[in-house]
Amino acid sequence: MNILNCTPGNYELILTPFAALSAARQQPELYREMLMNIFLFFPLGLTLSNALPRKWHRWGRIILTTFVGCILSAGIEYTQYRCALGLAETDDVICNTLGAFIGSTSLLIAHAIEKSRERVRHTNMTLTTTETQFLHIARAAISGSDLPIEKVDWPAVFALAGQQKLLPILFEAVRKMPAAGENAALFAVTKQQVIGQVLNQTVRSAEFADLYRKLRSAGLHPIVVKGQLCSHLYPLKDHRISADDDLYISDAEFMACHEQLLANGLTTDTPTDELATADEVSYTKNGSPLYIELHRHLFDSAEDAHDELNHFFTDINPVEMDGFLAMPPHEHLLYLILHAYKHFVRSGIGARQFCDIGLWAREYHAEIDWQRLHEQCESVHAATFAAAAFRIARDYLGIEFDLPAPWSDAVDAEPLLHDSLCGGVYGSNDLTRLHSSTVTLNAVKASRTGEKSSVLRTVFPKREYLERRYPYLKKRPYLLPVAWVQRLAHYASEKQSGADSSASGSIKLGKERIELMKRYGIMD
Incomplete structure (x- = not known):
């Protein structure tokens, strides 16, 4: 077949298919x-089939590769003959x-291997006994x-409920069950936890309602989202x-609302020179459970993965709801979904978000336009x-x-x-997941830009991602390499302290969750 090294000779041609098979009996x-x-x-088949665009169906790539191989081979044979x-x-x-x-x-x-891995992942993603019991309750x-x-593993269920x-x-649903007497010590301790949490929430709700009335009296129009x-x-x-x-407040009223929050005893750690551009600012009050997040944008505009969500909420006409200004029901449901979506993309969400939705x-x-939603x-x-x-x-x-x-409910939600x-x-729940x-x-x-993600970008993220953790990057972006070193040192210290975190573990979990996102159409 090496036509370049052959000496011209006779024109020899055998067109009969499989003629070599019969001749091979005499000449093995x-x-x-x-x-x-x-x-x-x-x-050729191995390389070309994998080089063709992945968005093409695999059988289309196989057929095209086979056809190219056939044409190339026929061309070589024709050249030999001519x-x-x-x-x-x-x-x-x-x-x-x-x-x-x-x-x-x-x-x-490769497709069969991926399907096998997917079956393994699906097996690993099935609900545990504790999770099933928790969901039942x-x-x-x-x-x-x-x-x-049936018999319930109460310590495990209460621990999971606390995490969620x-x-x-x-x-409240199980405190009068017979199991309360059988597990008196556990239920007594849990009762004290619940009383403390509910009391704290009651105080928070009352103080928030009082603060909100003061903001409205000052002529402001903050929109309440989620919680209350x-x-x-x-x-x-x-x-x-x-x-x-x-x-959530308009840019025009943001600074006035900030001043009112300060006037009512709240404080913030956000530097004054960053208030004009901050997407959100957090406030606390000494001796109070209040923790307020004031949003100029509902989603972080610095995050490429989420900034596209903000345009849904730019022209909101608020309505009165339970004594607060709120987004109309349709827009608020959309926000609850996209807020859960945002956190799922990052590191996960909890069962309470599904309850809210x-x-x-x-x-x-x-009042929901389901088609538009x-x-x-x-x-x-x-x-x-x-x-x-x-x-x-x-x-x-x-x-x-x-x-x-x-809408369809045929999707596998488990x-x-x-x-x-x-x-x-x-x-x-753990640092590995957060990282x-x-x-x-x-x-x-x-996936949004058609690029390929890399482990290198994971280990050395962009400045925008690190600004919250390392605020000095906002004023001194050239110190990004310093932030990278600090971040790696932080990983190392967590690992030495026995914390459930490691860079390799985070990358492994991240890859597993990427496959989960592909399952739900978030990524191709």
Whole structure:
């Protein structure tokens, strides 16, 4: 087949297919030549099929690669015949084409391996016994269904409820069960925890309501999102525990609202020269459980993965709701979904977010434009995620509401639910998960721009990602290498202190969660 080294000779041509097979019975050496012709084009099939665009179907790439191999081989044989450089055989073309085809079937092997890994991942994402028991009780607490009669691992269930910030809600449903007497010490300790959490939440709600009235009296129009509005949907509103209260205000009133918060005894750590551009500013009050987040934008405009979400909320006409200014029900449900979506992309969400979404959808069902909601979610790759959230609320938490077309509840929601229960509220259960957000955010950004995410970018993230942790980068961006060193040193100190965190562990978890995001259409 090496036409460049052959000396011109006779014009020899064999067009009969498989003629070499019959000749090989007398000349076994021909079998080896046929195998060599197959192996000769194997690298072409392997390389070309994997080099073609991945968005093409694998069988399309295989067929095209095989066709190219056939044409190339036929061209070589034709050249041999025309230049009288050797024997031109149809069998050579057949063997070369077969070699290209076999090489291209590496796509099928890779697909089979990926499916196998996906089955393993799915197995690892099934609900545990504790998670199942927790969901059974949560369903009873939120929707009024029957409590479990089987034996419950109460320490594990209460621990999981605490991680999900649902302990008061669950405890209220089970505190009079016979199990309370059988586990008197555990229930007594848990009761004290619940009393403390509910009392703290009651004080927080009262102080927030008083502060909000003062802001309105000052002529301001802050919009309340999540917490205080969602709590009214629960059987006992102060049993929904929240860490902060969120206010969304126009840029025109931002500084005036900031001054009013300071005048009412709240303080902030945000430097004065950053107030003019900050997306959000946090405030606390000495001796008070109040923790206020004042938002100029609902989503961080510095994050490429989330800035696209802000345009849905630029022209909000607020409505009165439970004594507060609020977004209309449709926009607030969209925000609850996208807020959960944002945290899922970073490091995870908790079961309470599914409760909020489901209870809001049920309470304001008639005021939701379900078609438009689907289009809005679909435009930011969140439609399948939202459908899974709705299914969790309906099927696992018992919150009944109709899900009209084009929404579908056929999506497999269990992997998302398992990830949420493992990660806790906003993925805060362990440092490994929190640190994995660099991996997932980098991957989502890359998928939006068509680029390929890299481990290097994960280890050395952009300045915008590190600014919150290392504020000096805002004024001195040239110190980014210093921040990288600090970050790596922080990883090392966490590992030495025995904290559940490591760079390799974060990258591994991040890759697993990327596959989960692909499952829900967030990434290609």
